[in-house]
Amino acid sequence: MPYVSSDYILKYARDHKIAHGAFNVNTLIQAKAIIEACEELRCGAIIQVAEPGLAYIGGNPDFLNGTMEEKKLGAKRIAKYVKKLAEKSPIPVSLHLDHGRSYESAKMCVDAGFNSVMIDGSALPYEENVKLAKKVATYAHKHGAVVEAELGVLAGVEDHVFAASSTYTNPITAVDFLKRTGVDSLAISYGTKHGAVKGDNVKLRKEIVIATMENMMHEEIDATLVSHGSSLVPQYILNEINALGGEVGGHGIPLDQLREVIPAGISKINMDTDIRLATTRNLLEYFDQHKEKRETSKIYPLLIADRKSFEYRKYLKEYINELETNKGWNEELNEIAPLLVLAVKEIVLSASSYFGSVGDAVEIMKTVK
Ligand SMILES: [Zn+2]
Secondary structure, three states, X not given: OOEOOHHHHHHHHHHOOOOEEEEEOOOHHHXXXXXXXXXXXXXXXXXXXXXXXXXXXXXXXXXXXXXXXXXXXXXXXXXXXXXXXXXXXXXXXXXXXXXXXXXXXHHHHHHHOOOEEEEOOOOOOXXXXXXXHHHHHHHHHHOOOEEEEEEOEOEEEEOOEEEOOOEOOOHHHHHHHHHHHOOOEEEEOOOOEEOOEXXXXXXXXXXXXXXXXXXXXXXXXXXXXXXXXXXOOOHHHHHHHHHOOOOOOOEOOOHHHHHHHHHHHEEEEEEOHHHHHHHHHHHHHHHHHOHHHOOOOOOHHHHOOOOOOOOHHHHOHHHHHHHHHOOOOOHHHHHHHHHHHHHHHHHHHHXXXXXXXXXXXXXXXXXXX
16 A cells, blocks of 8 residues: 655655656546556656645635635545555555645644645744744654645745745755754745746756755755746647637746756656646647537636636636536536546656656655655
């Protein structure tokens, strides 16, 4: 039953100078798609859900305003579902909370069965971030889960994480933070940015990654580094969306720069935006090929309501209960669901081959204690 904490996957990646994509989901079938794609590639799988995603999985279409009760239901649903799939899978599978906003939400996910949680105190004053991360780490470690924290502020927007400008992580502070909190991994700010619009002159500061890793080695800190805001925003997907009537622009992190920081010490790379883009493209393509389905569709009017948007949770909201319980699917959902799965697989398969994680499942399992 290889339901294992992401720490094994990340440390293997760190020690072999590769990285693992960590993929954000908002429905159960997307989690299954990640596991299937990673099984095909024989690599470890990291599934992650942010708090709005938990509310969505818990059945609230107004996911940005979810209650703790809805998030708790979502956390229980996804943990139960992923654990069951992991038990039958030959690859290591981890379930991670992305951007946990409070001690309560991190604890709630650990209690629901997540084996990895992020506590994002990066917007807090330093000492408060330390205090919060330490409190979460103490609880999570007692219950068999690992913890990711964040230091430095990323620009951009990602599910209610706002910051007007980027403040790079100080490598000296990073070591102090890791020592004092005991967290297992740290998201650092080194030039990446949340969202699809990263500007066309992104310059990743590889030196920050190198210096942080060097400091960690000197202090014998056995932790890993994580890259947020690193979607690639593939140009071909933007072109396809826009040829199908969308109006989505943006720039991702250049792949060559991302591949340069991996051997320097980035072990986990979060992928969210690219899945949203691929999903939007697949749905637009479906209704382009099946114009006769537009009139009766519960998805199409929402899909075209905002041509600049690629927020699939909005277009799928009429089916939220069917999707999040895997029950009561009608003909439309039966036809659309495979397109959601394909979009996830496109990003998991490409990212895993770009980041070098293909084929590491069995080697990771050998490290699991
Ligand atoms: Zn993030």
